């Protein structure tokens with residue numbers, strides 16, 4: 039696998055509406071776009087899901103830029119690659135910084151699939167030609183506003199609704215949604231907002247027939263989650279706590295969760311994401327593809343990953359138009375009846391549009407081999 043340059047672009051895109059979780063509100067999406075080019079004029083694309091501030095995890099746009107420039111890109115430029123699967127090993131002595139690693143690895147995977155002339159989904163071993171998706175709804179100003187959004191997304195066909203919860207916006211809110219929509223597939227995501235002291239309160243969620251409750255306790259915990267899962271009927275799904283196949287194994291062996299949310303960026307790339315998928319499939323643990331409010335390139339990677347057979351639950355990969363007036367890819371990701379048709383063009387299968395990308399680029403830098 040040959041490439042001759044890597045370009046990083048720092049991007050800023052305004053979302054259609056702010057997105058609020060238990061850890062904060064995002065209006066402007068800041069992220070890094072990666073483009074890896076080869077001699078034949080092909081480009082592989084990756085997107086870092088690190089946010090501007092270290093609120094979801096410890097990474098940021100700034101730390102990702104530094105890690106890529108000072109460590110990860112030099113490592114890639116020193117090696118000759120046969121296959122994108124080797125990137126994980128090349129980066130493995132660098133601790134963490136998974137989102138930075140993943141953005142580069144994703145671009146290499148896309149370039150590889152394009153060099154082979156096959157869709158990225160197929161390069162990964164994916165089987166599906168369409169994927170089922172749900173939607174994640176942030177914390178709202180009022181329950182009425184939330185109910186009207188749920189109504190809208192259910193009407194649009196999304197296969198499951200996830201609502202964000204935090205202390206003071208939880209049991210009553212879930213009750214209101216469940217009351218109004220008795221039959222929808224519903225779940226709640228706390229983004230680590232609770233502790234074991236809230237056990238009795240969290241157990242009240244059991245009455246609403248939720249598909250799962252996502253990451254109720256600390257971002258770095260699997261011990262307390264195991265204690266909570268023993269008390270709760272509702273399956274716990276881990277997001278923040280899982281960074282690798284090893285993390286997944288430990289969490290599953292401890293009984294800390296019954297479902298895992300796989301985010302490519304959080305686990306350091308597509309190769310590790312697939313390893314977690316394979317482990318969970320073997321153990322009968324359902325997985326689904328999480329989201330980080332991605333622009334088109336990251337979204338396309340999520341679509342490709344979700345074609346693997348163990349992704350049996352609808353993910354957070356909603357349509358481009360749910361987030362953006364104009365996405366950076368053509369065509370945009372569209373959802374009909376809760377399904378995304380997986381592209382069969384080579385690579386990610388959606389074409390990044392340079393004129394649009396330029397509009398949202400704050401600064402860029404190119405590294406040559």
Ligand SMILES: O=C(O)CCC(=O)c1ccccc1C(=O)O
Pocket residue numbers: 059094173174227229277328329330331332354355356
């Ligand atoms: O629509 C999406 O991309 C998912 C949104 C979402 O839930 C989320 C967005 C930003 C950070 C963390 C999370 C999460 O899944 O916990």
Ligand SMILES: [Mg+2]
Pocket residue numbers: 227229252253277278299328
């Ligand atoms: Mg989550």
